[in-house]
Amino acid sequence: MEIRIDSLAAGGDGVGRDEGGRVVFVPLTAPGDRVRVRIVEGRKRFARAELVEVLEASDDRVDPPCKAFGRCGGCAWQHLAYPAQVSAKGAIVADALRRIGRFDVAPSVPTTASPEAYGYRVRTRLVQQGTRLGYRMQRSHSICVVDTCPVLDPRLQAVLGVDRDPSSPASSASGQEWEAAVGSAGKVRAQRTDVPGAAVDQRVGEDLLRISHGVFAQANGLLVEPLVQAVHGHAAPRGRTQVSCVELYSGAGLFTMGLSRRFDQVWAVESHPGAVVDLRFNLERAGRSNVRVEEGSVESVLPRLGVSGPDLLVLDPPRAGVSPEALQSILALAPHRIVYVSCDPATLARDLARLRDDGYRLVHVEAFDLFPQTPHVESLATLERARP
Numbered sequence: 301m302e303i304r305i306d307s308l309a310a311g312g313d314g315v316g317r318d319e320g321g322r323v324v325f326v327p328l329t330a331p332g333d334r335v336r337v338r339i340v341e342g343r344k345r346f347a348r349a350e351l352v353e354v355l356e357a358s359d360d361r362v363d364p365p366c367k368a369f370g371r372c373g374g375c376a377w378q379h380l381a382y383p384a385q386v387s388a389k390g391a392i393v394a395d396a397l398r399r400i401g402r403f404d405v406a407p408s409v410p411t412t413a414s415p416e417a418y419g420y421r422v423r424t425r426l427v428q429q430g431t432r433l434g435y436r437m438q439r440s441h442s443i444c445v446v447d448t449c450p451v452l453d454p455r456l457q458a459v460l461g462v463d464r465d466p467s468s469p470a471s472s473a474s475g476q477e478w479e480a481a482v483g484s485a486g487k488v489r490a491q492r493t494d495v496p497g498a499a500v501d502q503r504v505g506e507d508l509l510r511i512s513h514g515v516f517a518q519a520n521g522l523l524v525e526p527l528v529q530a531v532h533g534h535a536a537p538r539g540r541t542q543v544s545c546v547e548l549y550s551g552a553g554l555f556t557m558g559l560s561r562r563f564d565q566v567w568a569v570e571s572h573p574g575a576v577v578d579l580r581f582n583l584e585r586a587g588r589s590n591v592r593v594e595e596g597s598v599e600s601v602l603p604r605l606g607v608s609g610p611d612l613l614v615l616d617p618p619r620a621g622v623s624p625e626a627l628q629s630i631l632a633l634a635p636h637r638i639v640y641v642s643c644d645p646a647t648l649a650r651d652l653a654r655l656r657d658d659g660y661r662l663v664h665v666e667a668f669d670l671f672p673q674t675p676h677v678e679s680l681a682t683l684e685r686a687r688p
Contacts, residue, residue, distance in 0.1 A: 302355065305333040308388040310396065310645060312376035312675030313348075324349050327438075328370060330380050331388075332358030360384035365418070365450050372444040374435045375451065375673040382417040386669055389677040393645045393667045401649035403662060411667040411677070412530075415522045418450045420672060422502075422521035423481035428492075429474050431463040443474070451673055453521060455482045459490045479513060482521075489513065499578070504528055507557040509582050515552055515574045520670040524554070527641075527668050527678065531555050534664060534682045535612050535639050536562040544610040546635065548598050548626075549617050552578035555641075559614065560588040567605060571597045598622075602629035613638045621647030631658050638683040643670075648679050661686040 303316035303324055314329030323346040326337050334356035337349035354361070364370070364378035377385050390408035397403040414420050426433040427443050434445035447461035459480045480490040483500030491497030497513030504525055511517045518524045532555070536542050542563045550556050550568040552575050559566050560583070568591055570576050576595045583591050594601045598617075613635035615622065621644065622630070630638075638660060642648035652662060664682040671677065 301339070301349075302334065302336050305329045305331055305335060305358070307331055308380075308392070308675070310392045310675060318347070322347060326351055327376065328379055329354075330358040330361045330384065332360060366446075366448075368444055368446050371437055372435050372446060373438040373440070374449070376438075376675055378673050382413070382672060385417075385672060386411050386413045389669055389675070390667055392675070393648075393665070393677060393679050396645035396649040397652070397665065399649075400646055401653040401656075403649070403652070403656075405665065409665050409667050409679075411669060412523065412526060414520060414669050414672045417672040419452065419454055420520050420522045421451045422453045422456070423479065423517060423519050424449075424452060424456070425493075426459070426478040426480060428464065428476040428478060433460060433464065433478055453482050455486060455488055456480055459488070481511070481517075484508075484521075504554065505558070507553075507582070507586060509552055509554065509557070510578050510585075511552050512574050512578050515572065515578055517552065518554065518670060523668055523670050527670070527680070528554060528558060530666070530668075530680055531614065531639055531641060532558045532562065534680070535559060535614060535637075542611055544607065545612040545614065546605070546607060546610050546633065548602075548613070548615040548630075550579060550593075551575050551616070553582045555614055555616065556591060557582065557586060557588065559612075560586075560591050563611070564590060566591045567594060567607060567610075568592070569594045569596070569598055569601045569605075571595070598626040599629070602626065602633060605633075607633065609633075610635045611637060614641075615639075616641040617647075619644045619647065622651050627651060627654055631655075634685070636685050640681045640683070642679045642681070643676065645677065645679060648681060652681055652683070655683055659686055660684065 305314035305316045307315045309315050313325040313327050316324050326349045328351050336353040339347050339349050341348040360381045362381050369378045390411040393409045397405045429443040429445050432445045434443050437444045477493045481500050482488045484503035499510050499512040502509045544565050545563040546567045548569045550570045556568050660683040668678040
């Protein structure tokens, strides 16, 4: 069939409608495209299709620079001009807030673009195929070996396109994951995830963070500092005495370091043992003694934290968002202000709706494009307690 693509879905597919009005999702298309597609999955309310031919190209369609685009599962939007990507992400966050959270928000939220649309990624996960490295293919567990990757920081390009010693027969090495990262001083680390590896240091403002092998850190080395500055700006508004702050899912201390300078006392909760070791090291190296680090899951730590009504709660949960048990403990904690950082608009909208229903008011939301060439987007929401 032939359809016109009208918008982009949260998963990255183009969205059009067939003659009967049924929604059709088509990968590798752009708003404004007129395309011929083939239905691969048909349901009553929607269908999924594959692109057969672009009959009329959108003004936002561009030539992808990567030869593996369309096969490699790392990127989904290289065919889309970067300003259109940023615009789409602001609309995707707003749509989730309206549709899932039932919030009355504008059609798009303000979105900070990455300073560069390529060459921004300072850490990545790769998969071994024999003695070579690559990424998972789209919608598959198969591996797409690549010699170059345009979204990687140029210093990481040397990790690709070379033969690796699998330390075992090639057949058993295939499928083994690797982590590659580059620190602010240029130190490159490429190591299998099943063995120990060296740490790298990441400079964020006045702080130097040690991040060990296997510990999560933001991948966009160009936009991480503006994100941190925004979190700190909304965490400690001017004109108020800041006393206490609780931070959940604190990691190695990306936000913790600055929070420790803005509050008299900070409680930082983290479950990953390696991240806890890094966090304590980073605090000690910076001479920060007003942070109490609690190791364990949010669900187990919050009920015994012994804090009530802190000035601020900061949380940066994984993609699944906050569990019902953790959310209940947050409500019992009763913070005056909440700053929520999220990498998934759907779970963010779900959690914000629960907080709203229990007495919090959404006062600000914005987005950061930490993941150019993909549909993923980071969001920052601020809430204040509207009633006791």
